[in-house]
Amino acid sequence: MRLRLICVGQKMPDWVSAGYNDYARRMPPELPLELTEIPMAHRGKNPDISRLMQRESDAILSAAGTRDRVVALEVGGRPWSTEKLASQLENWQQDGRDVAFLVGGPDGLADACRQRADQQWSLSPLTLPHPLVRILLAEQLYRAWTITRNHPYHRA
Structure with missing residues (x-):
């Protein structure tokens, strides 16, 4: 099973790549964290935002596998505690599908x-x-x- 981040935007500042890579490297081989960057549609003067979003959406959905479990990061989505995420992670691992x-x-x-x-x-x-x-x-x-493995990293 793989965890896949499919994100709009390329050419991130070095601190972003360093921060992401630090945690991605810590993940175990049986649960790799992979990043797919989708080019952001060019926003010139008076852009048609809905059309640009649709273009980005098409690329995002093309990058997601047809069998992947898909989790959309949305400000209006459900908030999860870290413990809830750990529980979700265990459920996803039992399911066996990649998570995008x-x-x-x-x-x-x-x-x-x-x-x-x-x-x-x-x-x-918050808008992040x-x-x-x-x-x-x-x-x-x-x-x-780490919570699912009783690793000492998480100290609530």
């Missing part, structure tokens, strides 16, 4: 992504910068895994 986490661009995810999602998860009621979401998500997935 969808992270939209500056305008969010198009309806098609939300409709394809098996679950919608909110990391926070998309580069930071990569690091937060990677850290929380690592933390959830």
Whole structure:
């Protein structure tokens, strides 16, 4: 089983790549964390945002496997505690399918992504910068895994 972050945006600052890679490297071989970057549609003067979001959505959904369990990161999604995420992770591992986490661009995810999602998860009621979401998500997935293994990393 793989955990896959499918994110809109490329060419992140070094601190984003370093933060994400630090946690991705900590994941065990049987539960790799992989990143797929989707090019952000160009937003010029007076862009048609819905069309740009649809283009990004098409690319996101193409990157997600047809059998993947899909989790859309949405500010309006359900909030999960770290312990709830650990429980979800155990359930996903028992299911055996890859899990694709969808992270939209500056305008969010198009309806098609939300409709394809098996679950919608909110990391926070705050609006978070998309580069930071990569690091937060990677850290929380690592933390959830450590909880399932009684590793001392998580100290509630």
